[in-house]
Amino acid sequence: MTIKINYLENFLVINEVGSFTKAADKLNISQSAISQQIDTLEKYFGTKLFNRTLRGVSLTEEGKILLKRVKVILDNLKLAKAEIIKQSKILSGNLSISTSTVPGEYILPSYFAKFRKEHSSVNFRVEINDTDKSFNKLFDGEVDLAAVGTLKNFQDDIEWIILGKEELVLAVPKDHELLKHNTLDPQEILNYSYITRESTSGTRAVSEKIFKSVGISFDDLNIICELASTESILTAVADNMGISVISSIAASIMKDAGQIEILRFPPEIQSTRNLYLIRLKDWDKNNRLIDAFWKYARSFKS
Numbered sequence: 001m002t003i004k005i006n007y008l009e010n011f012l013v014i015n016e017v018g019s020f021t022k023a024a025d026k027l028n029i030s031q032s033a034i035s036q037q038i039d040t041l042e043k044y045f046g047t048k049l050f051n052r053t054l055r056g057v058s059l060t061e062e063g064k065i066l067l068k069r070v071k072v073i074l075d076n077l078k079l080a081k082a083e084i085i086k087q088s089k090i091l092s093g094n095l096s097i098s099t100s101t102v103p104g105e106y107i108l109p110s111y112f113a114k115f116r117k118e119h120s121s122v123n124f125r126v127e128i129n130d131t132d133k134s135f136n137k138l139f140d141g142e143v144d145l146a147a148v149g150t151l152k153n154f155q156d157d158i159e160w161i162i163l164g165k166e167e168l169v170l171a172v173p174k175d176h177e178l179l180k181h182n183t184l185d186p187q188e189i190l191n192y193s194y195i196t197r198e199s200t201s202g203t204r205a206v207s208e209k210i211f212k213s214v215g216i217s218f219d220d221l222n223i224i225c226e227l228a229s230t231e232s233i234l235t236a237v238a239d240n241m242g243i244s245v246i247s248s249i250a251a252s253i254m255k256d257a258g259q260i261e262i263l264r265f266p267p268e269i270q271s272t273r274n275l276y277l278i279r280l281k282d283w284d285k286n287n288r289l290i291d292a293f294w295k296y297a298r299s300f301k302s
Contacts, residue, residue, distance in 0.1 A: 003044050005077065007037045008070045011049070014038065015067060018056040041066075092121035093289050098134040099126060099147035100202050101230040102247045103275050107163055108147060115296050122289065130228070132200035138280060144290050146278050149202035159283075160276040161298050167248040168206055168271045170263040171233070173240040184263040186214045193242035194221040195233050203230070206273045207245040213269060234260060 014023040014034065024031040042049050049063035059067060099108060104126055112124050129137065134146040135154065151160060170189065172178055178188060189211075197204040208218045224242055227233050230250045237244055238259040254260045265271040277297050283290055 001040070001044050003040060004037075005074075007041055008074060010034060010037055011041060011066070011070060012074075014050070014057060015059055015063075018058065020057060090121065091119040091289055091292055094123045094125050095145070095289050095293055096125045096143040097127070097145045097147060098129050098137040098143045100131050100134060100149055101128055102149065102166060102203075102249055103147035103163055103277075104128045105230075106247075106249045107275060111293075111297055111300055114300070115293060119292070122293075128229075130198060130200045131202035131205070138278065144279070144283075144287065145293070147276065148278065149273050149275050150205055151276060151278070152205075157281060158278045159281055160278045161294070163275045163277050163297070165272050165274055167264070168203070168210065168245050168273065169248045169251055170243060170265070171237045171246045171251045171254075171260050172243045172263060173237055174259070174261055176243070176261065178243070178263060179261055184265055186211065186216060186265065186269070189243065190216065190220060190222065192222065193224045195225045195227060195236050195242040195244040196221070196223055197230070197233065198226055198228050201228075202273075203245075203247060210245065210265065210269060210271055 010023065010027060013026060014020060017023050017026060020031055020034050020038075024034045027034070038049065045062065045066065047062045048060050049066060050057040051060055097104075097108070105128065108126070112126075116122060127134075127137070127143070131148045131150060131152065134143075134148050135152060137143045138146040139157075147163065149166075151158070170178070170184060178184065178192070181188075196207070211218055211221070225236060227236065230247055233244050233246055234251060234254050236242065237246075238254060248262065248264075251260065251262050255262050277294075279290065279294060285291075
């Protein structure tokens with residue numbers, strides 16, 4: 001015969017209230033269930049545990065012995081559970097991240113999914129923002145981490161992990177004139193309507209560097225529209241509104257869907273960038289969740 005832990009817990013409640021009926025009400029179970037549990041305990045120990053009278057119940061001498069031991073047993077079980085939880089490092093809570101479009105929509109979701117397989121009590125709160133806003137939220141303490149495409153000369157104040165690399169490409173409408181050439185001449189971009197991200201975008205900053213490396217000022221481009229997201233730019237390109245230097249990760253999805261085409265810069269032009277996960281150097285060392293996800297991201301294998 002076996003007994004359950006809750007039988008012992010309910011044994012304490014009956015002794016406390018002095019009645020099977022009151023104990024059943026307090027525990028929100030039937031009186032017959034309470035009676036059956038005590039019958040099981042009495043059979044297990046081979047003796048009566050309660051004196052039953054019309055006014056209620058009281059412990060027998062044997063019941064008093066069990067009472068003393070049950071309290072110790074249950075206290076030890078609580079201690080054991082607390083130690084096991086601490087040992088297994090069960091994580092729970094919310095981790096907030098401000099991220100630019102590409103890491104937030106195409107890279108980090110895989111990290112989140114695999115991390116939650118090991119830590120199912122962890123939730124992620126993710127905001128898609130431009131690079132400047134992501135840095136501001138991190139420095140203002142509004143988020144725990146940020147994911148961006150440039151470090152913006154903040155290396156003295158932050159720590160970072162490289163999540164991966166991405167190539168910037170020229171997204172053009174299907175059947176665009178530039179597709180007739182075997183290679184992309186960046187100077188030709190000046191001849192067409194251009195769509196850009198906002199000035200606080202990391203993609204914008206890197207595209208400006210690409211143009212500068214080939215002697216093109218960003219102001220010389222025929223900019224007809226400034227949009228605040230990668231998706232809106234790609235939609236505008238697909239609708240034949242203009243061309244744009246954009247993330248190859250995002251552009252490839254629409255290319256595969258047959259909505260746009262992409263052109264790559266010649267190999268002598270540096271058109272790749274790192275994507276970073278960042279945290280403050282003075283991050284809250286008591287936040288086990290930040291530390292755990294950071295270590296996980298550093299060792300992540302897709």
